[in-house]
Amino acid sequence: MIRAASALVAFSFVISFSADAAEDGLSDLYFGEALFYANQSQFFEALERLDAELGQYYGLDEPALDTLHIHVGDAEFSVGDFELSYRMHHRAGRAITAVLEGDVEDIVRNEAAFRLARIHFQKDQLDDALNALGRIEGDVPDEIEDDVEFLRANIYLATDRSEEAAEVLRGLQGSDTLESFAAYNLGIAMLQGGHEADALQQLDRAGQLGTAEPGAPSIRDKSNLVLGTLLLESDRYTDAIRSLDRVRLEGPLSNQALLSAGWAAFYAENFERAIVPWSILAERDSTDPSVQEAMLALPYAYGQLSIHGRSAVLYGQALDAFSEELRKLDASIGSIREGKFLQALIREEIRQNKDWVIQLRSLPETPETYYLMELLASHDFHTSLQNYLDLEDLRAKLQSWQSSFDAFEDMIEIRKQYYEPLLPDIDQQFRELDSRIRLRQEQHTLLEQRMQSLLIAPRPEFLATMEERRINEQLNRIEQSLGDDSSPQAVALRERARRLQGLLTWTVTTAYHDRLTEFGKHLNELQSAMDVMTAQYESFVRVRQAAVHSYEGYEIPIRRLRTRVSEASAKVGLLMARQGRLLELVAISELVARRDRLENYQNQARYALADSYDRATAAQTSRVQE
């Protein structure tokens, strides 16, 4: 009872956390994608995305620049939550422990400690859970303050420290989110501590709390049913009826409440009143044990009122119903033994919805699933079934991956056949282009060096035009050809040549600064052209590399993955067989126990039917004689 309440709270916390992380505005798309899957209870996909994102984040040189950085604490917590929800208790807690050990603020460390404690609690590691809670100090996030205390109380309850549990739970009376749970568990703690009178009073209070938190009506029902049962066992029948009457008629505990309410009235010798709840109950689904018991109890009550005819008729109806139930039980057991039960469980239409357990109710009535809902009440069966369904998911995934390897290999082969013949020609062209690019790059470097040297030491002749250079060379040749000739003609020519040389020097020198500016401008333009060329060069290298990478280097990873998938498939197959066998055994043993109980009811009904007929006949005879 205690653990059931605590599990309910833990579950609601996981859901709200996923929403909290997103409320602040997610800046990491892949974390958001993981939440998208988690919100649909697709925890495998959620874990796959988030594991990959976190792995990538921790592999970065500068993780602080990544979009996940501001959410990394939330992401680590989410991994733990997803693992728990995916029933990977062994792995859950690793990531949270890493946060706890890291250099983080109080508020983050305390939340991590709480989450770790919750994981330990779910794994039944109660000492570790308490140790984790012991690490909480300093600021605690407001939204988990009550959850921390509630968890502490639950750990105390689970370790028989009822006085400490009660003290903590008293502090939670009036909590916004946990009042109903805390009120109910306080009653249980008092009961566990031997304070029965206080416990009854507390459960009475818990059963009438008007809180609006999620799950409050169920907890009220639970409190009232437990209280009613305790009062019934203490022979306080009127009080018991008052509590049991508060249980909702349409709730999941309604059948048990009606049955007990009937017995309370019966033991109070108020047989007419006992008939009322039992009559309602006897009309309900006859696979429910409470209904079956009511079918037997109802005619018994009529018998006590000496209405033996009605009693005999109802015993007869009960016998018919029990026979029908026994037939269904036998069909169910037979069907399970034929292996049909496991086939029914993995039907795709059930798996489409996260509330698949609820969907089971709408399954067609087949022998293999008659008692499925009742079987699910067993924790062991429920866990086994979840595991079996998870294994089935893994099997389908592995099967689909196995078939995709062939497609990958075909794709790689087609790419290879396309690219490989093209590459020699492309490489030849690339080599030619490469040498031309290198030449231009060298020229560019030379010009840049010259520009630098001109800025330091001006050399106007370096910026002379081609024409000026040609004229200069011509004038030099004229001077050389005149040699030492001292004839008047030669002197005149030399003089003219020098004048022209002077003019040329004048022009080159006076135009130098403009030319230097122009030179710089052209060099910049050249730089732009060089940038384009370099980008094209790099693009070519990338494209060429991408072409090769599109078919090279996959052989070993695919082979390795193929082997891993194959091994995992075999292991999943083996585990499914074992898990399935176990499920069948649990189901059959449960159904056999039901069958035994039903046979017992049937025997009682037969004797009671005969007895009722005798009494009815005797009464009639007596009336006739009178």
Next chain:
Amino acid sequence: MPKLIRVVLVISIGVFCWSPGWAQELSGEEMRSLDGQVQEIKSDVLGIAAELSTLEERLLYPSNTQLAVFVSLASGETLRLDAVRIQIDGEAVAHYIYSFKELEALQDGGVQRIYTGNVTTGMHEMTVSVAGKSQSGSDFSETESFSFNKGIDPRLIGLTVAGPGSGQAAIQLGEW
């Protein structure tokens, strides 16, 4: 008779926190062992999935051409998003119709990767159409076009959808 029925009653009270004792003895140890092994295989398969995803991404969506488009709802948005349609450079690449479950996942802050594909480097045009119903039940549809540049790194584009009356643009483009 009363005694017999009382025994039955005690059993029925026990059902409240009951699991079949015989079945428990039968299978408790094996169940725990199997549960551990199931957890191990889940871990193994998650490892395979991670490696396979990396391989698929390398093979199908190399980083120099990879484009991924994500869809989310604006914070607190109550719009009932029915469908999103995406065209890139005039070609339809994604058309998604949302189930109720997916819509709830989006409303709870989830982000859906609606499209992963390849585009060449350079400028591209994306046209996004959304259709749904506003909280008041009136039909809502909107189409927006955006230009985006694809460089040599993988390109991630986030689309945030907001309903009428939210005071925000119906389709907002975010870049990562």
